[in-house]
Amino acid sequence: MSQPTGGFHQRLQALSPRQQQAFMAALCERLLPNYGLYAQTTGEGNPAGLRAILDLVWEQLAVKEARIDFDRQAEKLAELEPTATDDSFGVRRAVEAVVALSALLDTLRGEAPDAVLEVSRVSKGGVRAFIELTEGEEDAQRLAVRIREHPLMADEIDFQDAVLEAAEESLDREALKALRRLGCNEGVSNLGLEAG
Template sequence: MRVILNKKLNIFQQVRELEGWYAVAFSATLLERMLPNYVLFCEATEFADPAQYRNSLNAIWEWLAVPQAKINFAAQLEKVEDAVPDAVDFDNYGVYPAIDMAMSLSATILLIQGEDPQGAVVVSKLSQGGVEAFIEASTEEDISDLDIKQHPLMQWEVETQQELLIFLSKCAKNAESCKQLKQLATAEGMSNIGIEI
């Protein structure tokens, strides 16, 4: 099923219309932009080995690129859930983007397993919400909704998701598309909240 782009629909409504391979590809691309936040958190706190999340995301890309690949996503989900930080245990801000990544990775695996058909919407909202929370946390004074919308990081986030929807409306379901999606995710050399990759 192809995506029909409608300017009147907001991003979340457009993402809701994605199905199957396209929904997973959308999620994987956003995960690629969120993963550095988790890696940095793990390196700063020695909480867990971030390689596990890299491996799980690689498994998702493999599933997208090679449809007949045999991947045990139940085992992947278990490993992901074993490495979710608890905000109560940490007093640094980095725990929140790390939790967003963990929840997004779980949602994508559940989407692949057919257990959460709206997994891509979850990832879309967590990625945007993470950017919003980061902007609020890094601003001294109170910040309005309009200021958040106009913040360069939020504009970049929204543009990236829109660009992704446009790409998915035209692309084929193959390994070459996966390669292009990964490039789209990492082209700027920064995570969704501006951490250098």
């Protein structure tokens, strides 16, 4: 298969709204375990609530006639965002999962032309923060190189490329299922973590 022309962001923006939503849904799948870990460690949050909202997104993508009230889902999602004044690493990663899913819901409610770029950035940003936390490099230039070359960042970039390539195809039911499986990543998040 020939490589599509254009940079990653141009290709993302060239996708149809439905293809962009499928791309974002796959990235949200990979962010969910981070929210699950936050819930496990703090006793806060509701991973099943997040899962239910994302399931409805996949249903809407698969069944064009589905009538889902995404305004109501956005209200439910807002209730699931960590409210703690706690600014710990785990809470911030849980917030990212909610922010990404919220951006996706905005597109289903007819808003947010840049949502697909935001979700891509949120996912990469979480990986960058994790590497900064674990590598502890004070020198900004060395840290930037370390982030770029880190296996988790390489994995994130490869993952987003693979999701984009899949989203650029025609998205019938089987293709959507395959994209969802890709996003689920066997329960491992973009940080290489999994909720038990």
